[in-house]
Structure formats: structure tokens, C-alpha cells
Amino acid sequence: MSTLNTEATxxxxxxxxxxxxxxxxxxxxxxxxxxxRTIRFYEQEGLLAPERRGQTRIYHEKDRVRLKLTLRGKRLxxxxxxxxxxxxxxxxxxxxxxRQLKRLLEILADKRTNMERQLEDIRLMQRELDDVEVRxxxxxxxxxxx
Amino acid sequence: MSTLNTEATxxxxxxxxxxxxxxxxxxxxxxxxxxxRTIRFYEQEGLLAPERRGQTRIYHEKDRVRLKLTLRGKRLxxxxxxxxxxxxxxxxxxxxxxRQLKRLLEILADKRTNMERQLEDIRLMQRELDDVEVRxxxxxxxxxxx
DNA sequence: CAACCACTTTACGTTAACGTCAACGTCGTC
DNA sequence: GACGACGTTGACGTTAACGTAAAGTGGTTG
Numbered sequence: 001m002s003t004l005n006t007e008a009t010x011x012x013x014x015x016x017x018x019x020x021x022x023x024x025x026x027x028x029x030x031x032x033x034x035x036x037r038t039i040r041f042y043e044q045e046g047l048l049a050p051e052r053r054g055q056t057r058i059y060h061e062k063d064r065v066r067l068k069l070t071l072r073g074k075r076l077x078x079x080x081x082x083x084x085x086x087x088x089x090x091x092x093x094x095x096x097x098x099r100q101l102k103r104l105l106e107i108l109a110d111k112r113t114n115m116e117r118q119l120e121d122i123r124l125m126q127r128e129l130d131d132v133e134v135r136x137x138x139x140x141x142x143x144x145x146x
Numbered sequence: 147m148s149t150l151n152t153e154a155t156x157x158x159x160x161x162x163x164x165x166x167x168x169x170x171x172x173x174x175x176x177x178x179x180x181x182x183r184t185i186r187f188y189e190q191e192g193l194l195a196p197e198r199r200g201q202t203r204i205y206h207e208k209d210r211v212r213l214k215l216t217l218r219g220k221r222l223x224x225x226x227x228x229x230x231x232x233x234x235x236x237x238x239x240x241x242x243x244x245r246q247l248k249r250l251l252e253i254l255a256d257k258r259t260n261m262e263r264q265l266e267d268i269r270l271m272q273r274e275l276d277d278v279e280v281r282x283x284x285x286x287x288x289x290x291x292x
Numbered sequence: 293c294a295a296c297c298a299c300t301t302t303a304c305g306t307t308a309a310c311g312t313c314a315a316c317g318t319c320g321t322c
Numbered sequence: 323g324a325c326g327a328c329g330t331t332g333a334c335g336t337t338a339a340c341g342t343a344a345a346g347t348g349g350t351t352g
Binding site: 024025026036040055056057 | 298299300301
Binding site: 069072073075076077086090093094096097098101102104105108111112115117118119121122124125126128129132133135136137139140143144 | 215218219221222223232236239240242243244247248250251254257258261263264265267268270271272274275278279281282283285286289290
């Protein structure tokens with residue numbers, strides 16, 4: 001319970017406790033269409049902390065979720081450092097002091113305004129795309145006509 | 147009419163024809179909170195093509211709009227190369243051949259699905275943030291209570 | 293047992309998007 | 323006419339996020 005919540009939904013719905021599977025680095029890499037190198041790099045950057053059986057890494061559900069969140073964060077333009085910051089604070093939460101927690105709330109508020117702007121940006125960008133497409137189709141229609 | 151449409155809205159509403167102002171590189175930089183270096187770099191990358199009076203660059207409304215679109219694109223995670231691609235095709239539109247236009251439509255569709263996924267990512271991310279915040283507030287409350 | 297996988301570490305290479313610094317020209321003004 | 327603010331080009335530096343190549347380890351399969 002001290003890490004990112006894999007079961008957020010499976011608590012609400014009645015799904016199985018999700019088989020206690022593990023994954024190799026290669027499996028995980030194929031699942032998310034990244035290279036093993038990328039996954040190792042994320043570990044080095046403090047975003048993942050898989051188990052070790054001897055030399056080789058063993059990933060659990062928790063790690064898979066973290067990777068998923070990381071990649072989602074990246075698609076939204078967050079740096080790995082930003083993502084790590086949130087993950088670290090989240091992990092430190094249960095025994096966190098008040099100052100740390102307030103800092104976390106600040107960061108969250110920050111991300112939230114960021115998301116809001118992104119939503120606005122997307123809306124505006126979609127309009128631009130609409131506009132460009134309409135014009136392109138007009139020109140095309142004229143070409144077809146002649 | 148052969149460039150990005152500054153007046154997309156001012157045609158629809160009744161706003162003034164927007165003073166035919168010009169801007170220095172420094173003005174533009176302050177407006178958008180970037181450095182002049184950045185603006186020169188964008189020009190070098192083919193995203194801007196300001197007028198020249200002797201050595202010095204002179205930016206018009208058209209350039210300001212392009213810069214705005216470029217920065218918006220960046221916030222959405224597009225590379226400068228991608229942004230340039232769209233701008234170039236847009237500029238080439240009026241006398242574009244059918245193949246070019248179809249290619250443009252493809253790119254647009256591509257960006258569109260990208261936007262859709264971003265929207266979904268944002269929704270999911272917002273839920274995560276909500277979840278984290280709730281937990282953080284719970285822990286805080288427990289601390290205040292004791 | 294050899295030949296293949298899949299995995300590991302170490303280390304150097306690469307790309308995008310600028311930052312920074314030097315060296316210079318051009319105003320306005322004190 | 324020196325000074326400061328702003329502009330220019332050119333070149334090298336920097337950071338993030340991996341890619342890539344070398345060299346080794348550990349299982350299993352023909």
C-alpha cells in the first residue's frame with residue numbers, strides 16, 4: 001500500500017486480483033513498444049526499482065503500472081525528472097511530514113493548471129486543423145472539377 | 147492569403163483589421179517569454195521568415211501568429227520539424243498538386259488522432275492526480291488530528 | 293558441447309533545442 | 323564622443339533521453 005495504486009479500479013469493480021504475474025524486461029518492452037534500454041534508463045533515473053533475481057531484473061504489476069504512468073507523462077510533455085518527483089513524493093506519503101505533503105499538493109496543483117492549459121491548447125489546435133483541412137479540401141475539389 | 151490565417155476569427159466577428167504593426171525581435175521575445183536566440187533558431191529551422199530592413203529582422207502579424215502556433219505546438223509535444231512540415235504544406239497549398247494535398251490531409255488526420263490520445267491521457271492523468279491528492283489530504287488530516 | 297537466446301554492465305555516440313560568449317554594427321542621448 | 327540598449331553573425335557548449343556497440347553471464351535445445 002506504500003506505492004502507486006495498481007488496484008484503483010479492481011477495488012471498485014469485481015475483477016480478479018490480477019494474477020501475480022511477473023515480467024522480464026523484454027516482455028515489458030514489447031508491451032509498451034519501447035526498448036529494454038529505455039526501461040533500464042528509467043530505472044537509472046529512479047523511476048523504476050524492479051526486483052533482482054541474481055543479475056536479472058524481475059518486474060511486477062507495480063512496476064508495469066509505473067512504467068505506464070511514466071510513458072503517459074512523457075506523452076504529455078513531462079520530463080522524467082518531473083515524473084520522478086511525483087512518484088517519489090507519492091512513495092514517501094504514508095509517513096510524510098506536513099511540509100512534504102503540502103509541497104506535494106503544490107506540485108499537484110501545478111500539474112493541474114498545466115493540464116488545463118493543455119486542454120485549451122488542444123482545443124485551439126483542433127480548430128486550426130479543422131481550418132486547414134477545410135481549405136485543403138476546397139483546393140482539392142477545385143482541382144477535381146477542372 | 148498564401149500564409150497561415152491570422153484573421154480566421156476577425157472575419158467571423160467584427161474586430162478591427164488589427165493594426166499593421168511590426169515587432170522587433172526583442173518585443174516578440176518578451177511577448178512570448180522566449181529569448182531572441184530562440185526566435186532566430188526557429189527562423190533557421192524554417193518556421194519563421196521575417197522581413198529584413200538591412201540586417202535587422204522585422205516581424206509582422208503573420209510572423210507573430212506563426213510563432214504563437216509554433217509555441218503551442220511545442221507545448222503539445224510536437225517537434226519543430228513536425229511543425230515546420232505542416233506550415234510548409236499550408237503555405238504550398240494554394241497551388242498544391244493533388245498528391246501534396248492528400249499528403250497534407252494524411253498528416254492532419256495523424257495529428258488529430260494524436261490529439262485524441264492526448265485528451266484521453268489528460269483525463270487519465272487528472273484522475274491520478276485526484277487520487278493522489280485525496281490520499282495526501284487524508285494523511286495530512288490524520289497528522290493535524292494528533 | 294556448441295550454438296543460441298535473452299539478459300547484464302560499461303561506455304561512448306547522437307539528436308533536438310536551445311544557451312552562452314565573442315566580436316561587431318547602429319542608434320539615441322548625456 | 324563615450325556609453326548603453328538593442329541588433330547582428332558565428333561558433334562552441336549543454337542537457338535530456340535515449341541509441342549503439344562491446345564484452346560477458348546463464349539457461350536450453352539440437
